Amino acid sequence: MTLIKIRKVISGILLILFVLLFLGTEKLSVALSGILLPFQLAPALAHTITQPESIFIAGVIFIVVMTLIFGRVYCSFLCPLGTLQDLLIAGSRRVNRQAKHSFSQPLNGLRYTLLALTVLSLFIGSLSLVNLLDPYSVTGRIFTTFFQPLLIQTYNLVIFVLKFFNIFLYPKQATFIPLSILTVMAVITLLIVYLALKHGRLYCNAICPVGTLLGLISRLSIYQFTLNQKACSECVRCENVCKAKCIDPQNASIDMSRCVVCFDCLDACSQATISYQRRKGRPHDSWSPSRRGFVIGSIAAVAGLVTFSSNIRTFPGTRFALAHAPVTPPGSVAIQRYTKACTACSLCVSVCPTQVLTPALMDFGLSGLMQPKMNYEKSYCDYECNICSKVCPTGAITPLALDEKKLTQIGEAKLLEDICVVYVDHNNCGACGEVCPTHAIRFTNKKNILYPEIDQQYCIGCGACQLACPTSPRSIVVHTNPIHKRAEKYVSPETTVEQKKPPDQDFPF
């Protein structure tokens, strides 16, 4: 088996698993997230920083070590966005056999600036650039934004048709994706598709911060591609197949910082002048002003920020956004903590059975773009569910046992008596109380009209009452808890009395 085939098989299997992770059943998603996601750099790093756990630390170390040994194998084997781009590139080659890649100079200014900005923004408490650019998170959002709704609507259409044959199946509800997110994701997706079709792996080599970071490491990798200039006939076949555009046959150089280790060139070279082997001696260091600038700049920035990082988390808009912050899912512990860990991969959005989690473009200000919020105008948080905390790969939503979740107060419901129909019209309504899972909403009987009241100590902020409330605007609204609290457990004063008495024969009429 050639190295290319090995790459294709491994990356193909992993891509299928990623599809199942986002579009499969709940159980499958939980199982796959534990296997796949510790080996995605951005979430594993986020998890290691916010919530150090051995498997995620191991994942980060594994990726770094693999890159140090083999170069950027991550980009061709593990990265789902890489594999998706490879599929596009292969497709375009099949359509247009004349299409060839050719060597191009690295866009060092762009890639190192983007990486520096990403790192810098991390240190002042914003994940926005990671949210926008991280390849795993982008892939996740592409699946959740486009493929999942498509799949579900197709499924529902089949169900609709089957009804005419007297076969009745349960329809599925599609995830709610706001227009803002759809637009942003359409732009990002089109950009990636365009770059892949026109310029090969340019996204990975000019925009992707993970690619650039691994590129810095892969310069030093033990195994490197080398071009034997003496044997080379300059047929440029290798250059033509190199989607990273990093082979320069004229100068017999291969830029390992951009090479994604796809092995295509090995296959293309008829004379075996390109080899993949242990590098001899020191890596030849080509001086790059922007790289040097990046390295020095980031060291200075890190040093400076570590010294002064006490309170620089006031981005334009962030303070306002946090004053009106949305509710965050149970397990996220506190809004500040949540926005500092979530890479916005939308895995929780895609697994949420009630679709209450909605990616929110700017609701958390600039501290995090597209991070999911609890969208109580569209749905509610199911009392019997904690699946988002089981799949989250970044530690933004920490694992929360179901019994704990049932007592975790993520917000508090407030009743607006000036617009509630029962208080205004003196008519029975009670929609909120019917759906309250914790018995936080009780009713006081005055002249056979039942008036709702909230006992805050039992409220967990699940939003069922808000969704059920028939008035517009809603008369009962959940307000976020910036730091989650613990609710009391309701114990019913009446329980079943064992009926020992023999059955009577009386009817009350």
Place this chain on the structure above:
Amino acid sequence: MADAKKFNRRELISKGLSLGLVAGGAVILGKPDFLLAKEKPAGIPDLVAVKNGEPDAMFKKAIELMGGMNQFVKKGQTVVVKPNIGFPRVPEVGATTNPLLIKTIIESCYAAGAKRVYVFDNVVTTTSSNARNCYKLSGIEDAAKTARGIVVPIDDFSFRRVKIPGGKTLKTADVPGLVLDCDVFINAPVLKHHSSAHLSIAMKNLMGIVKNRMEYHLTGLDQCIADFCLYRKPDLNVVDAYRVLMSRGPSGPVDPKSANVQLKKTLLISKDIVAIDAAAARIFGKEPEDIGYIKIAHAQKTGNMILKELKIVTYAM
């Protein structure tokens, strides 16, 4: 020994009294009833109440006392049975209709020659979400399927808008085509406590077929519940009062151990949806006139809540 004797005496007295009442009622009411309602065969009661049996046995007895299922279901007809499956709860909580009862009703429909029997509810989606959970947990899906019932999950395309003739508050309702097109509509609710309507019985169960139920909450629950019955009254109502949820209704707690359930082992059947609600309210321990929608429906002449005016047959197993 003495206690048992005392009990027996009391039982004897009450039994005698109730028997006398029934007999008296039959004598007083039987004749005018017979003269007025010509299509109704003689001896068919307005309401049958059975107690102390299992759900299947009680239904068989009750329908027999009502003149048999053939009174309601004819050969080749399609039937819709509407239980209360509004919440994802196990049967022991008493928030959903007893699955054995639903199975028995379906079997009895098929025995009477029904072509198809559909079972559905439009579940309350804000509690553990979907129909799948509710249908499964309640045990009704499995029970209905063993009796060849067709279990239908309702989606947004299933509804058609109808006008409510004479509706005071509720003018239109979105009703599943299934209910609009069927020959026989059997309403099979469970009797339970309800936090905002006091009780949920037969009329309240019909709120579970409409799509625009939030309009009920917004414009007045009691009036809308009563108004909907002006559109179509079920051909038969079967009230399950086997396990009665006495508090924290309509959903009840998830854990049946903390549910306040009384084992009343009672079953009611009637064509009169107001009468059956009135009788069920009594069984719960409330007066019919204290329940807003019963009072309104009586005033709108949907049925009769004054139980002593009705021909009631009771049977204790």
